[in-house]
Amino acid sequence: MADAPATKVAIIYYSVTGTIDTMARRLAATAEAQGAEVRLLAVGREDAQGQPGSDERPQQPTADDVVWADVVLFGTPSRYGNVAGRLKVFIDSLGAQWAQGQLADKVYAGFTASQTLHGGQEAVLLSLYTTIHHFGGIVVSPGYTDGSKFVDGNPYGVGHVTGGGNDQPVDDVTNGALDHMVTRALTVSRRLNG
Numbered sequence: 001m002a003d004a005p006a007t008k009v010a011i012i013y014y015s016v017t018g019t020i021d022t023m024a025r026r027l028a029a030t031a032e033a034q035g036a037e038v039r040l041l042a043v044g045r046e047d048a049q050g051q052p053g054s055d056e057r058p059q060q061p062t063a064d065d066v067v068w069a070d071v072v073l074f075g076t077p078s079r080y081g082n083v084a085g086r087l088k089v090f091i092d093s094l095g096a097q098w099a100q101g102q103l104a105d106k107v108y109a110g111f112t113a114s115q116t117l118h119g120g121q122e123a124v125l126l127s128l129y130t131t132i133h134h135f136g137g138i139v140v141s142p143g144y145t146d147g148s149k150f151v152d153g154n155p156y157g158v159g160h161v162t163g164g165g166n167d168q169p170v171d172d173v174t175n176g177a178l179d180h181m182v183t184r185a186l187t188v189s190r191r192l193n194g
């Protein structure tokens, strides 16, 4: 029997000081290690700080990347407890694809970061998922489906707290939660498309 086609994953994010960028790259590496075809895509590259040089920065996403994907993972820092405007501008550019039903029936999940412990992570992810419901997307949040979720404590997606100096590195707890979320998204997508 021929091998099943690789699951196509678009990781689309906004990051200024590098936290979401680091999380996105972890998701990409884990997905690729599981045989997925990954597009790592960053909006708003021009104001990135402390991140790889322009040659190493991911491409900007296009609507075609979302249409192409089986799994879409959106990443955004908390901006006053909401999705960052730069990512939202990209999402809001997808009206034509939405109208044609091209955003439906895919697996979606989100990841975020905030400076403070209660800096809006759950609100950010729920706000993001409101849009996914309008797409007719399939939100595959991690829930408490793995022991690791009782450690990082976020059933809505993955969130990292960057701390007062905005400098707490992405650690084993966050990486474990990212690995679990992307593995679950791939598993559900393969069941849907299998």
Ligand SMILES: Cc1cc2nc3c(=O)[nH]c(=O)nc-3n(C[C@H](O)[C@H](O)[C@H](O)COP(=O)(O)O)c2cc1C
Pocket: 014, 015, 016, 017, 018, 019, 020, 021, 077, 078, 079, 080, 081, 113, 114, 115, 116, 117, 118, 119, 120, 162, 166
């Ligand atoms: C305009 C603005 C609003 C922010 N709002 C919040 C907030 O409400 N709560 C919070 O904890 N952090 C807030 N932050 C901090 C960022 O969410 C935090 O630095 C994030 O982890 C950075 O992600 P990045 O390193 O990928 O850019 C805000 C930052 C900016 C610039």
